[in-house]
Amino acid sequence: MKVVAAMSGGVDSAVAAARAVDAGHEVTGVHLALARTRATHRTGSRGCCTIEDAGDARRAADVLGIPFYVWDLSERFHDEVVEDFTREYEAGRTPNPCLRCNERIKFSAVLDRALALGYDAVATGHYARLRPGPAGEVELHRAVDPGKDQSYVLGVLTQEQLAHSLFPLGDTAKPEVRAEAAARGLLVADKPDSHDICFIADGDTAGWLRQRLGPASGSFVDVTTGDVVGSHEGAYRFTVGQRRGLRLGTPAADGNPRYVLGIEPVSGTVTVGPRAALAVDRVEGSRPRWTGAAPTASMAGTVQLRAHGAAHRAVVTVEDDRVSIELLDPAEGVAAGQAAVVYDGTRVVGSCTISTASRATPADTASRATPAGTASRATPAGTASRATPVDAARSSAS
Amino acid sequence: MTQPETATRQPAVYLDHAATTPMLPEAIAAMTEQLGRTGNASSLHGSGRAGRKVVEESREAIARALNARPGEIVFTSGGTEADNLALKGIYWARRDEDARRVRILSTVIEHHAVLDSLDWLATHEGAQVELLPVDAAGLLDPDELHRSIERDPESVALVSVMWANNEVGALQPVAEVVAAAHAHGIPVHTDAVQAVGAVPVDFAACGVDALTVTAHKLGGPYGVGALVLRRDLSPTALVHGGGQERQVRSGTLDVPAVAGFAVALEHAVKEQPHHAARLSGLRDDLVRRVRAAVPDARLNGDPSDRLPGNAHVSFPGCEGDSLLMLLDQRGIECSTGSACSAGVPQPSHVLLAMGRDEADARSSLRFSLGRTTTPADVDALAEAIGPVVERARAAAR
Ligand SMILES: Cc1ncc(COP(=O)(O)O)c(C=O)c1O
Numbered sequence: 100m101k102v103v104a105a106m107s108g109g110v111d112s113a114v115a116a117a118r119a120v121d122a123g124h125e126v127t128g129v130h131l132a133l134a135r136t137r138a139t140h141r142t143g144s145r146g147c148c149t150i151e152d153a154g155d156a157r158r159a160a161d162v163l164g165i166p167f168y169v170w171d172l173s174e175r176f177h178d179e180v181v182e183d184f185t186r187e188y189e190a191g192r193t194p195n196p197c198l199r200c201n202e203r204i205k206f207s208a209v210l211d212r213a214l215a216l217g218y219d220a221v222a223t224g225h226y227a228r229l230r231p232g233p234a235g236e237v238e239l240h241r242a243v244d245p246g247k248d249q250s251y252v253l254g255v256l257t258q259e260q261l262a263h264s265l266f267p268l269g270d271t272a273k274p275e276v277r278a279e280a281a282a283r284g285l286l287v288a289d290k291p292d293s294h295d296i297c298f299i300a301d302g303d304t305a306g307w308l309r310q311r312l313g314p315a316s317g318s319f320v321d322v323t324t325g326d327v328v329g330s331h332e333g334a335y336r337f338t339v340g341q342r343r344g345l346r347l348g349t350p351a352a353d354g355n356p357r358y359v360l361g362i363e364p365v366s367g368t369v370t371v372g373p374r375a376a377l378a379v380d381r382v383e384g385s386r387p388r389w390t391g392a393a394p395t396a397s398m399a400g401t402v403q404l405r406a407h408g409a410a411h412r413a414v415v416t417v418e419d420d421r422v423s424i425e426l427l428d429p430a431e432g433v434a435a436g437q438a439a440v441v442y443d444g445t446r447v448v449g450s451c452t453i454s455t456a457s458r459a460t461p462a463d464t465a466s467r468a469t470p471a472g473t474a475s476r477a478t479p480a481g482t483a484s485r486a487t488p489v490d491a492a493r494s495s496a497s
Numbered sequence: 498m499t500q501p502e503t504a505t506r507q508p509a510v511y512l513d514h515a516a517t518t519p520m521l522p523e524a525i526a527a528m529t530e531q532l533g534r535t536g537n538a539s540s541l542h543g544s545g546r547a548g549r550k551v552v553e554e555s556r557e558a559i560a561r562a563l564n565a566r567p568g569e570i571v572f573t574s575g576g577t578e579a580d581n582l583a584l585k586g587i588y589w590a591r592r593d594e595d596a597r598r599v600r601i602l603s604t605v606i607e608h609h610a611v612l613d614s615l616d617w618l619a620t621h622e623g624a625q626v627e628l629l630p631v632d633a634a635g636l637l638d639p640d641e642l643h644r645s646i647e648r649d650p651e652s653v654a655l656v657s658v659m660w661a662n663n664e665v666g667a668l669q670p671v672a673e674v675v676a677a678a679h680a681h682g683i684p685v686h687t688d689a690v691q692a693v694g695a696v697p698v699d700f701a702a703c704g705v706d707a708l709t710v711t712a713h714k715l716g717g718p719y720g721v722g723a724l725v726l727r728r729d730l731s732p733t734a735l736v737h738g739g740g741q742e743r744q745v746r747s748g749t750l751d752v753p754a755v756a757g758f759a760v761a762l763e764h765a766v767k768e769q770p771h772h773a774a775r776l777s778g779l780r781d782d783l784v785r786r787v788r789a790a791v792p793d794a795r796l797n798g799d800p801s802d803r804l805p806g807n808a809h810v811s812f813p814g815c816e817g818d819s820l821l822m823l824l825d826q827r828g829i830e831c832s833t834g835s836a837c838s839a840g841v842p843q844p845s846h847v848l849l850a851m852g853r854d855e856a857d858a859r860s861s862l863r864f865s866l867g868r869t870t871t872p873a874d875v876d877a878l879a880e881a882i883g884p885v886v887e888r889a890r891a892a893a894r
Contacts, residue, residue: 215892
């Protein structure tokens with residue numbers, strides 16, 4: 100096959116490209132220029148769009164003896180990922196820009212261009228596996244290295260996109276990938292992993308948002324008493340589940356720490372309350388994307404609610420474009436805007452964007468640390484006696 | 498798209514001679530001979546004298562070929578350094594003589610070695626840089642320069658206008674530039690990197706005060722060039738040290754490189770008329786056949802006032818970098834013409850200056866022909882360009 104290997108300048112994509120070459124494909128390395136201001140020369144490889152990274156990617160391609168080009172996708176990236184990120188935060192949600200980038204850039208703009216230019220597939224350094232399914236379709240599975248598994252951020256890919264993808268690293272553990280890079284003479288072998296949002300150079304998301312969204316003061320409201328317990332400079336600086344840095348004026352009646360439970364973007368009201376109130380067991384999602392056929396009736400499986408988050412046992416019901424998820428074990432700090440990725444065992448079934456997360460079972464029941472496996476089924480939201488809406492709840496982006 | 502890239506790659510059809518051109522075998526021989534010898538040209542013993550002899554004979558050969566005096570040749574590490582030395586050095590020297598002289602007049606289509614030096618002078622040294630526009634063919638209007646000088650001639654430190662543009666090949670009106678500037682005793686620098694060997698360049702006759710030339714664009718090695726500089730100009734030095742080159746430029750001279758440079762330059766100048774006639778014939782054929790394959794392809798730059806080996810073509814509806822990649826896959830090497838930033842082809846500042854929009858500027862390729870170009874190279878491009886453009890158009894949709 101003719102394959103475009105997306106090379107970020109990091110070790111994973113370099114080894115993925117090398118493996119694609121070894122597999123006999125005709126590989127062309129492509130670095131995606133995503134930053135709009137190309138002067139951003141960040142060192143220490145925190146992101147994926149610095150001049151240094153482009154140079155590292157080029158050098159890796161030279162070592163592999165494959166042609167290499169830089170594709171400028173900065174406009175698309177700005178419009179579809181960066182702008183969306185800002186808008187979502189402004190609306191009180193927590194977007195995951197990596198998913199968005201995979202959906203709109205890597206496996207859309209890049210793949211489309213590659214196909215039009217005569218290529219058959221795009222290879223990336225994501226840790227996930229592709230396997231043939233029973234009906235000849237392509238299945239997306241978790242990587243064998245659970246610590247590195249990135250199937251969550253690929254949960255937005257459709258069958259058509261998966262059919263033109265290669266993830267050569269899915270069956271390997273990260274230390275082996277580094278060792279292999281070193282053995283292949285790739286100098287990026289010991290380059291640190293990137294963690295942060297690539298377009299926020301210093302990792303200061305709150306500062307970045309403040310610069311774009313400006314100050315937007317609002318109040319903290321205690322969920323138990325309904326009292327205003329403090330004020331803040333911008334609701335977008337908070338995250339569901341956050342405890343530190345709230346600087347609340349009035350201490351809680353019970354003396355226990357309070358957590359961010361929800362954010363109301365229009366009024367800027369940030370609801371705070373006890374930890375027990377963070378737990379949710381009912382998640383509603385929209386904008387579903389299925390890797391194959393959509394689940395027909397309710398399906399039992401697992402759901403992951405954020406990158407590197409736990410897999411929660413769940414019953415998932417799909418009705419047109421609405422996805423209802425009942426979590427068998429409650430989850431904390433579930434943020435609207437994040438993706439809920441649905442798994443059947445290791446297989447990714449699909450994903451949806453979380454619109455609301457709420458509590459259907461009485462809070463005091465759940466807070467008694469429901470033993471896994473015996474969690475009571477959620478009652479329909481409308482009949483819940485003490486449902487705690489964690490509307491527009493957020494957790495940290497990753 | 499049928500042949501695997503790495504396995505069965507054809508010998509390249511090299512159409513990027515404006516980026517760098519193959520070394521002349523005689524220059525390789527001259528350089529190789531020197532690589533085996535020892536002798537710092539500044540040393541006082543026999544070996545040093547031998548090295549110095551090579552350097553000085555090379556200097557004399559270059560001077561002869563360019564109709565300059567040997568003392569006017571200042572060796573540098575190439576075109577970029579020569580441009581930096583001319584602009585910064587002359588600006589500083591002229592301003593030191595008279596603090597009013599802070600204006601530098603140049604054009605929007607200069608090479609980045611000039612533009613970025615000017616930018617630096619503006620931000621760090623208080624220079625008032627005026628970049629004059631060009632017309633749709635990429636030519637400076639000398640009247641524009643004239644007006645700009647006349648507005649306040651006393652304040653002009655220097656004028657710098659390139660001889661031939663590296664992207665669209667437009668030949669600038671150097672004689673008129675010199676006349677306008679010299680009327681007020683203002684020195685003129687010209688970047689002639691693309692011109693020497695391609696068109697006649699006579700230093701004494703053209704009247705410029707400083708002229709940039711580099712070896713690797715005319716059959717010599719990388720990393721050596723010269724600023725040809727009238728004796729009455731003493732630019733402030735950028736590189737301090739042993740003062741090897743007229744106290745204006747320091748650093749132990751690269752004897753083998755200088756020897757290779759001289760052989761290549763002598764040859765290029767001697768062959769220039771024949772070379773230009775042959776290349777313009779090939780180039781015209783290339784343009785004609787590209788247009789036959791892609792009827793809406795458009796030649797950028799002046800059809801006649803241009804470098805003989807330059808064809809700069811816009812392909813509406815295509816991304817230049819897709820075209821470049823698809824041609825590269827077929828072993829045909831050319832350029833999107835402009836500078837890269839982090840490897841990303843930027844829309845050419847030259848085409849934008851010629852009044853093209855971004856999409857238009859991004860849709861162009863530069864084919865530059867040189868000494869080793871053959872009719873077969875043109876055939877290969879003529880055959881490939883139609884399907885490549887078709888595919889690139891599909892990818893841009
Ligand atoms: C017009 C022009 N000036 C200056 C340079 C830089 O010369 P060098 O590569 O010798 O530094 C080039 C070559 O890229 C050029 O085309």
